[in-house]
Amino acid sequence: MIAEHAIPSHEAAQAPDPMGPQPFRVIKVKEEIAGCTTLTVEPENDEAKKLCFFQPGQFHMIYVFGQGEIPISISGDPSHPQQLVFTIMGVGTVSRALTKLKAGDMVGLRGPFGNTWPVEKGAGKDVMLIAGGLGLAPLRPTIYSILARRELYSRVMLLYGSRRPENILFQEQLDLWNKRMEMNVGITVDSADKKWDGNVGVVTELINDTSFSPTRTIAMICGPEVMMRFSAHALMDRGMSPKNIYVSMERNMKCAVGQCGRCQYGQYFMCKDGPVFSFEQVEQLYKVREV
Amino acid sequence: MADKPKLAIWKFSSCDGCQLTLLDCEDELLSVVGAVDVAYFVEASRETKPGPYDVSLVEGSITTPHEAELIQQVRKDSKFLVSIGACATGGGIQALKNYADVSDYINTVYATPEYISTLDKATPISDHVQVDFELRGCPIDKGQLLEVVNALLYNRRPNIPTHSVCIECKRRFTPCVMVRGIPCLGPVTQAGCGAICPAHERGCYGCFGPMETPNAASLGQWLLDKGMISEGDLVRLFRTFNSDAPAFRDASIHFEKEVQRDG
Amino acid sequence: MADHHGAYCIDRPDFGSLFSALKKRGYSLVGPTVQDGAIVFDEIEAVDDLPEGWTDEQDAGTYRIRKRDDKALFGFNSGPHSWKKFLYPSETKLWSARRTEDGFEIEEGEKTIPQYAFIGVHPCDLRAIEIQDKIFMAPDTADPRYGRKREAAFVIALNCGQASKTCFCTSMGTGPRAESGFDIALTEIMGEGYHYFLAESGSERGHDVLRESGCRSAADIDFESAAKVSRQAVDGQIRAIDTNGIKEMLYRNYENKHWEDVAERCMSCANCTLVCPTCFCSKTEDEMSLDGEIADRWRYWDSCFTLDFSYIHGGTIRQTIRSRYRQWMTHKLAAWYDQFGSSGCVGCGRCIAWCPVGIDITAEVKALRESEGGKKNG
Helix, strand or coil, rough: CCCCCCCCCCCCCCCCCCCEEEEEEEEEEEEEEEEEEEEEEEEEEEHHHCCCCCCCCCCCEECCCCCCEEEECCCCCCCCCCEEEEEEECCCCCHHHCCCCCCCCCCEEEECCCCCCCCHHCCCCEEEEEEEEEHHHHHHHHHHHHHHHHHHHHCCCEEECCHHHHHCCCCCHHHHHCCCCCCCEEEEEEECCCCCCCCCCCCCHHHHHHHHHHHHHHEEECCHHHHHHHHHHHHHHHCCCCHHEEEEECCCCCCCCCCCCCCCEEEEECCCCCCEEHHHHHHHHHHHCCC | CCCCCEEEEECCEEHHHHHHHCCCCHHHHHHHHHCCEEECCCCCCCCCCCCCCEEEEEEEEEHHHHHHHHHHHHHHHEECCCCCCHHHHHHCCCHHHCCCCHHHHHHHHCEEEEEEECCCCCEEEHHCCCCCEEEEEECCCHHHHHHHHHHHHCCCCCCCCCCCHHHHHCCCCCCCCCCCCCCCHHHECCCCCCCCHHHCCCCCCCCCCCCCCCHHHHHHHHEEEEEEECHHHHHHHHHCCCCCCHHHHHHHHHHHHHHHHCC | CCCCCCCEEEEEECCCHHHHHHHHHEEEEEEEECCEEEEEEECCHHHHHHCEEHHHEEEECCCEEECCCCCEEECCCCCCCHHHHHHHHCEEEEEEEEECCCEEEEEEECCCCCEEEEEEECHHHHHHHHHHHHHCCCCCCCCHHHHHHHHEEEEEECEEEEEEECCHHHHHCCCCCCCCCEEEEEEEEEEECEEEEEEEEEEEEHHHHHHHCCCECCCCHHHHHHHHHHHHHHCCCCCCCCCHHHHHHCCCCCCHHHHHHHHHCCCCCCCCHCCCCCCCCEEEEEECCCCCCCEEEEEEEEECCCCCHHEECCCEECCCCCHHHHHHHHHHHHHHHHHHCCCCCCCCCCHCCCCCCCCHHHHHHHHHHHHHHHHHCC
């Protein structure tokens, strides 16, 4: 009647510490727009190198000495895992400290964490990427992945809403992709002065002006929650299934491994089950305040 | 590190206890003095330097017309203003006069009342000027003071929680005194003291003032319903060190009305 | 006669031999003891440190200890502490970063791992430990601090012989008898002229310890007596949660008006979450030395009841107490099934007793169900 050993014989005791950061060196700093910087970092040792392989949509926890640690989506190219690229807007203590780093400075990284954009699911279909503000950064790895295997996809569209013309992220790259006809890029701004000859209005207006086949399109949306909700509804009004619409969510996060409990959203942990969700998964939760 | 930040320490109506916390830092005092330029601190040194100051720590509440003027000047001279202690952040003991007729008091207490120049109410610094950060407590906690100084030096956000004292009791494994029959303000009071009183079998006196989103009405009602406190004592419980802090003030007025209704 | 291999009886005077056998193996003993007017868990040295002859009286928002009429060693129910105090401490230095010439170096925070023997783990708490195992020992993301302590820990379960007014383990299917997850399970059996423990081993190392502790083999009658003890703990329970369809019930009641009723009483003080043996939420803080050379990273117990918990650049998502209580209960009794495959509640009743204003999770579930019924009918 003696049961099997009562003590869980997991490998937990020997596993590396999921809370321990690995050292990375900043090798390039580029100011994108006011207050927003792209950092390129390189691993300092072999353990750190393991952190560089990622899928579009994933994020790392970045630590600045003494200041703290925050989740940042990767904005670089997944096919270049020798380096990691992050685009950061300085809004809080740690993010502001990150935007002030110089080449040669050290940061600590944990990750990559989270699930990925459904890049594979879009194969053979039209892909519509919808970004709001800084939400373009987490979508950029997806653009790199899709363009690297452009032949797998039919139309690729990027609809991008920015506050003002001077807030447009990755402007040169957008122009280039558009010019090469690899991707249709539509940009709109909330407001602009007379020099701007592009669209003025919210991103849902761009959706309404775009012709697409609702049954053979996959949409990936990244931006403020309200913008994602309106965009998803605009797509559904055009006949798209919430199963084919994806959003990337954001919540407070301290551990990124499902142990601090902070990033819960209904039954989901943003860090493990997200940040990417099909709109079908979150549609009901979107209707509830303060979840 | 760049130039040392210029620090000033100001006293309004108060007992000096919060300023003394800085001198109490003993082990850390030399490091603090080494890291900042203490430009104005009359409690510690008669030598004072003129403003502007990078950081001002302001102790005490505003109780006289003179103080009401002076605090405006302090604000103008300070880049970052931190109000420290229950007087500066919640009125202090002297805010008990807010519930009474001050002229009655003056006539009763002073032989020559005409020499007394005082305002009707004792009010926190934030009622008069923009306050950049508040450190609570009667007196403030040494660790919290050092944390704020440290955060200012290294440009970080100070780790000063605004949640209940209960979380501190639980982290040090003190069994809840309230559940064991002792009235305690811990569930509506901001943490920071390290939950000292409950660790010595006393209820929290609320000297760190109201926590974030306090529900003082619920606490008071429970104490009354369970017969753990008399109505008069309940009113007094909310009127001690932070009697001008809105949540405690409102609760005390609410339960005072209950007393009057029942009486 | 049934096979009672691995089951022994330890007479009360010999009970100390169990402690000696564990100490010999290098374990630090932790168990119940009377402190600060409560039965708490702490390091203990000998049987004398146990709450002999003490019991507790509990109800919503109230807890008192008093002397019993007998000399039971384990005649009490859940107290203010749970075993997470040892496996997942309230304050942990995760690591320390030290400035170097060209950056910083990370040093491990915790160097020595204590080897605990837990004495007297109630069945509900045993389940609670297993629930926390799922959080802290998940493959790929296991916390080595928790894992090492958990693997080393020797667990002596204590089958309950009584229920406090706040207990509801039978409705949660977690007690009052331990079925698995222990090295040794004890049942305290006493009556006119006898006082002994039925000790069942749950592991080889448990069996080893018992063989060494000078005990006699258990017989059918001992198991019958133990069953009677357990029955008392079942019969004594006056509270219950109806778990039938509870996940779906809570998921469809995000907008129920009853949350506002709870929010009138709830102080968002976080007591319920911190006494809960399964609640695991934490925050991390960086603590810098005044000279700026060393930055320690700490992990502290935290709670979904604080504003900071759901703070995200510039605002808090769960502003109202209503939404925070809803988050706690919906997580505990509903989302937990989706996240970890079971309820997050083990029916220990701590959140009921240690809520300073006596909010009762069993009553709130009932009220939610009833308000829903009313809505359907009306």
